[in-house]
Amino acid sequence: MARAARDVALDEGLSGVTVASVARRAGVSVGLVQHYFSSKGALMQRVFVDLLADVDSRVATIVEQGEEEAASIREMAALGLAELLPLDAARIRECQVRREFHALAAGDEGIAAVARDSDRAFRERLAGVVRNAQRCGEAAPDVEPQRVAQQLWVTVVGIGATMLLDPSLSGTELLRDAVTSAFPHPCGRQRAVM
Template sequence: MRAMTDDGSGITGGRSRILEAVVDVIADEGIDRASVRAVAQRAGVSIGAVQHHFRTKAQMLEGAMAQLTALFEAQARDDAAAGAEAPDSPGGSARQDSPGDPLLVLRTMCIGLALVDEESRRLGGVWLDFVATSRVNEGLAGIHRSAWARLRGLFAYLISEIEPGHTGPESAADLLLASLDGIAVSRMTEPQYMTAERAQRLVEAALVAVRAVEGRRSSGAQS
């Protein structure tokens, strides 16, 4: 997850500008400080302008969490496409993977979810604040459940595409998501230990492990 930016269709003006301010306040001060007043000040708008779009703080938080979910999904698609087009090295030839290569797409999403990149940690911390608050906020909990259900389904599909003989892609997707959650929490709470390099190694190890969960339907299946 990278910083929210204006690409002509993203976080600008009105409702979207306010959502960006919500994320900024949470990133800098924590979710407890994300009041309507604080968000209005950060966005440079009146309290009434915030309340025009979000009648309550809960609605405001739900809107911001939904926006982060959409942002991650869009970035994962963009990163997968960019990675497929990038040369292997300066002066090297272009990669042979297509933007739809399932392993490339899965790895890209895993790196984002595990907060491997330093720039991902800021928004990752916001997301973890949302997840923690979802324990007592059903609106946030619903957004999280929906997002993770989509991810589980997508991960299971990608794993079955990568390993056509895999007998348990759904279980593998569950294991992968649980692993990524743990890495992300560690990246936020103990970054001196869970460095980007260590996180990257664990992501790669998790990808290897889930591709072998419950084996394959036949010993002749190709990896």
């Protein structure tokens, strides 16, 4: 049912997510949906959590593949952060729905908490990436990992929001510039291997 709710949100937007539409999509009764989700708010929170988990999963896959291929942190960060950008039809729709959720969060504390927790967790992971980059020499040793993570986060979120309004914006180039500023040096481990 949660997958059906997520699919309705992606296909129809948040206004299309109702107990009845989710029941139809899942092929179950309205009563069964109500059994698992006590309110529309609970249903919407689950849709948001699942949408964010999909992005996290794609980013984790990029990191795993990058580590297997001995990619630089700069490369992995650029590819991972690009998952938040509206670069193809699926990600455009995903970004639109995330924006809808952020607008909804202004008046819904449950949705706002999901957004805050997810954003905070992503920034924490980014700070860990910066610390790893400091260890291998890609990031300067004197930068503050939390600050760099916050800068990368607000940059990618801003690029994504702007690209939804102006698809001609060269978002991947702007993101690459930001990532290169955060990780300006080559990886010392790669140099040692060569």
